[in-house]
Amino acid sequence: MPELPEVETIVRTYRHRLVERRIVHFASTWPRNTRPSAALVRRRIVGRRIERLWRRAKYIVFDLDDGSHLLVHLRMSGRMEWATVDAAGTARRFDPPGPKGQEPPRHARAWWDLDDGHRLWFCDARKFGRIVHTRDFVAATAGLGAEPLDDAFTPEALQALLLARRRRLKPLLLDQAVVAGLGNIYVDEALHGAGLHPLMPSDRLRDGEIDRLHAAIRDVLRRAIAANGTSFDWIYPDGRMQEHLAVYGRAGEPCRRCGARIEMLRVGQRGTHVCPRCQRVPSRTRTRRRGDRTYT
DNA sequence: TGAATTGTTATCGT
DNA sequence: AACGATAACAATTC
Numbered sequence: 464m465p466e467l468p469e470v471e472t473i474v475r476t477y478r479h480r481l482v483e484r485r486i487v488h489f490a491s492t493w494p495r496n497t498r499p500s501a502a503l504v505r506r507r508i509v510g511r512r513i514e515r516l517w518r519r520a521k522y523i524v525f526d527l528d529d530g531s532h533l534l535v536h537l538r539m540s541g542r543m544e545w546a547t548v549d550a551a552g553t554a555r556r557f558d559p560p561g562p563k564g565q566e567p568p569r570h571a572r573a574w575w576d577l578d579d580g581h582r583l584w585f586c587d588a589r590k591f592g593r594i595v596h597t598r599d600f601v602a603a604t605a606g607l608g609a610e611p612l613d614d615a616f617t618p619e620a621l622q623a624l625l626l627a628r629r630r631r632l633k634p635l636l637l638d639q640a641v642v643a644g645l646g647n648i649y650v651d652e653a654l655h656g657a658g659l660h661p662l663m664p665s666d667r668l669r670d671g672e673i674d675r676l677h678a679a680i681r682d683v684l685r686r687a688i689a690a691n692g693t694s695f696d697w698i699y700p701d702g703r704m705q706e707h708l709a710v711y712g713r714a715g716e717p718c719r720r721c722g723a724r725i726e727m728l729r730v731g732q733r734g735t736h737v738c739p740r741c742q743r744v745p746s747r748t749r750t751r752r753r754g755d756r757t758y759t
Numbered sequence: 760t761g762a763a764t765t766g767t768t769a770t771c772g773t
Numbered sequence: 774a775a776c777g778a779t780a781a782c783a784a785t786t787c
Contacts, residue, residue, distance in 0.1 A: 464764060495783095521765090539764050540785075570785090589784045591765065630777065639766070646765075731778075734763075 465537045467611070467644030468687035469702065470521050473543055478516045480545065480581065481525070485512045488576035491594065496572065496587070498595045507596050508533060508575075520607045520643030524600075532600040534593070535585065541592035544568045544584040554582045608641040611680050616642075618677040625665040625673060633661035634731040636680075645680070648693055648711045651736045653680040655710045660742040661730045667745065710736035 465473070486508050491501035498504075508527060515526035525533035535541070546554040554567070554574075573585040573594060585594065597603040609616050609624065624641055636642055636650045645653070654661055656679030659672060668676070687693060692702035693711075705712070709719055714727035714736060723740035 466765095536766090538766070538783095587784095588786070589764080591783060591785095628776075634778080637766090732780080 464539060464646060464648070465521065465541070465692070466646035466649055467518070467521060468649070468684055468690075468704065469692035470518050470523060470537065470644075471688050472692045472702065473537075474516055474518045474523055477523075477543060477545075477583070481513050481516050481577070481583070483512065483514075484581075485510065485578040486575055487578050489573070491573040493572040493587075493590055496590060496593050498593065501573075504533075504594065504596045507531065519604055519610070520639060521646070522604070531596065531598045532603070534595040534597065534603065536593040536595075537587070538589070538591035538593065540570075540589040541585065541587040544571075544586055546582040546584060548576060548580050548582050606640055607643040608639060609643060611642055611644055612684060616677075616681075618674050621677045621680075622668075622670070622673045625668055629664050629666045631661065631730065632659060632663045632665055632676075633733070633735055635665050637731070637733070642680070644684075647733055647735075648708070649680075649683055649687065651711045652683045652709055655679075655736070655738055655742060656683055658741050660744050661728075661735050661737060663745045710738060712736070 487510075489505045489508055491497045491504070494501040508531075511531070512528040513525050514528050515524075517524050517526070521536060523535040523537075525535075527533060548554050568584050568586045570586045570588045571584050572587045572590065572592070575583045577583070585592065595603065609620060621642075625635070628635070630638075632654060633650055636645050636653070637647070651661070653676065657672065657676040659668070659676060686707065687702075687704045690702060690704040690707060693704040693708065694702035710725050713725045716725055717723065718725055718738040718741060721738065721740045723738055726737055726739055728735050728737065
């Protein structure tokens with residue numbers, strides 16, 4: 464389940480392999496996930512040079528030399544694989560090489576051939592991933608919220624986002640239109656780091672709590688990137704952050720901070736992990752009506 | 760067999 | 774009316 468740190472790790476792995484390369488072929492065996500269409504994307508990107516590879520939210524972004532952009536979203540189970548193509552046109556994988564190294568990776572859905580004889584595979588078991596080509600990057604990403612590791616993401620910026628609505632912290636932080644890049648793992652970790660309960664209404668945080676949440680979000684993302692992300696299953700290997708998680712996947716185990724048992728509850732249809740002692744449940748007493756909000 | 764997972768969209772309620 | 778919560782959905786693995 465790639466979130467911001469996992470996508471960032473993939474971008475860092477592939478950047479030196481892809482930048483300056485020219486795309487010589489593209490094909491998709493699952494056209495539904497390719498926009499505007501596999502044929503159109505092929506026509507538009509073949510012959511283009513990749514100028515930059517970077518990340519926006521959970522999107523892998525290819526800047527192409529004609530000013531257009533290719534966006535890849537891994538969603539639930541998307542992943543990349545890397546291979547060489549020999550003179551006979553046989554692709555040989557070497558990320559995890561198969562028994563013969565030749566067969567397409569499991570759940571291969573699309574591939575790009577590059578001018579230096581390499582092939583980039585896009586694999587996706589659940590087929591939720593998306594490959595989008597756009598000539599208007601700004602419009603294509605207009606719905607995305609704040610980038611949490613950007614300089615512009617200050618405690619004041621977070622405060623404005625929290626106070627502008629009254630939503631429970633967990634669904635709010637999961638909402639890509641508000642803060643972009645967080646998923647289930649890192650929202651739970653950030654809330655625990657800040658000592659805040661997932662059900663806390665966003666407009667009830669005091670300044671100190673907002674500062675703590677801001678620091679906790681950035682801290683957990685930075686530490687996760689440094690650990691190459693979190694690896695729970697075959698979808699995303701090589702990360703080490705799972706060894707350092709405070710609450711996610713630790714229901715029933717003792718809190719590393721206070722020793723209380725980590726609990727799992729359900730918030731907005733998502734499994735949610737909390738320490739009942741470090742993250743106290745908000746009382747429902749102070750229900751303010753619309754128009755009663757205080758801004759600073 | 761059902762639970763789990765992401766993010767979008769449609770729908771219901773306040 | 775606008776916003777927030779909720780449900781459905783795409784598809785597969787364990």
